[in-house]
Amino acid sequence: xxxxxxxxxxxxxxxxxxxxxxxxxxxxxxxxxxxxxxxxxxxxxxxxxxxxxxxxxxxxxxxxxxxxxxxxxxxxxxxxxxxxxxxxxxxxxxxxxxxxxxxxxxxxxxxxxx
Amino acid sequence: xxxxxxxxxxxxxxxxxxxxxxxxxxxxxxxxxxxxxxxxxxxxxxxxxxxxxxxxxxxxxxxxxxxxxxxxxxxxxxxxxxxxxxxxxxxxxxxxxxxxxxxxxxxxxxx
Numbered sequence: 614x615x616x617x618x619x620x621x622x623x624x625x626x627x628x629x630x631x632x633x634x635x636x637x638x639x640x641x642x643x644x645x646x647x648x649x650x651x652x653x654x655x656x657x658x659x660x661x662x663x664x665x666x667x668x669x670x671x672x673x674x675x676x677x678x679x680x681x682x683x684x685x686x687x688x689x690x691x692x693x694x695x696x697x698x699x700x701x702x703x704x705x706x707x708x709x710x711x712x713x714x715x716x717x718x719x720x721x722x723x724x725x726x727x
Numbered sequence: 728x729x730x731x732x733x734x735x736x737x738x739x740x741x742x743x744x745x746x747x748x749x750x751x752x753x754x755x756x757x758x759x760x761x762x763x764x765x766x767x768x769x770x771x772x773x774x775x776x777x778x779x780x781x782x783x784x785x786x787x788x789x790x791x792x793x794x795x796x797x798x799x800x801x802x803x804x805x806x807x808x809x810x811x812x813x814x815x816x817x818x819x820x821x822x823x824x825x826x827x828x829x830x831x832x833x834x835x836x837x838x
Contacts, residue, residue: 617770646825648828653830654830655731655733655816655828655829655830655831656771656816656828657828658825658826658827661825669823669825671825703770703771705770715761715763715773715776716771716773716826717773718763718770718771718772719770720768720769720770721770
């Protein structure tokens with residue numbers, strides 16, 4: 614049973630560009646959350662999607678947007694990239710009401726903005 | 728403003744001994760706490776959790792203790808094994824069910 618799959622694994626972009634990261638959740642999971650982990654920091658919550666709607670959002674600017682598809686997969690889009698957006702982006706899937714079992718995380722996408 | 732704090736960036740322990748990782752939180756609305764383990768080049772893996780109605784939860788070699796009055800929790804690993812070497816994240820959530828993570832503690836278990 615495949616866990617959470619993220620693509621690409623690494624990405625280098627230029628300041629001002631736009632990027633799309635992709636995530637396929639664990640089979641059976643209906644909720645996808647995105648986190649940003651900067652170097653030396655813990656994961657910071659960006660937003661969560663359930664039933665193709667943004668359910669909750671963390672303290673991130675509107676440059677960060679997302680989408681969830683009918684098959685529960687999700688995309689994270691970041692516009693007008695800044696150097697400070699360089700980080701590991703983690704996707705986590707879960708059941709909306711199965712939180713007690715914890716999230717299943719993907720291995721992440723390492724984004725470098727130059 | 729960090730609501731979940733892991734004040735020890737690293738911890739070194741001898742194989743077979745106890746590892747104790749600490750975590751403090753400031754938000755009194757938090758009522759569910761989790762520990763995740765992360766190896767390099769992998770995503771965090773859920774390890775163990777505890778609800779605020781309990782003060783202890785045990786799963787094999789891993790035990791989490793919660794002291795609500797002190798807003799403090801700890802993860803005990805007994806006995807520690809070299810394969811336990813990883814970064815451990817403490818996380819806490821309240822009514823939103825969205826976990827807030829600490830910065831992590833890097834555990835090194837020496838053979």
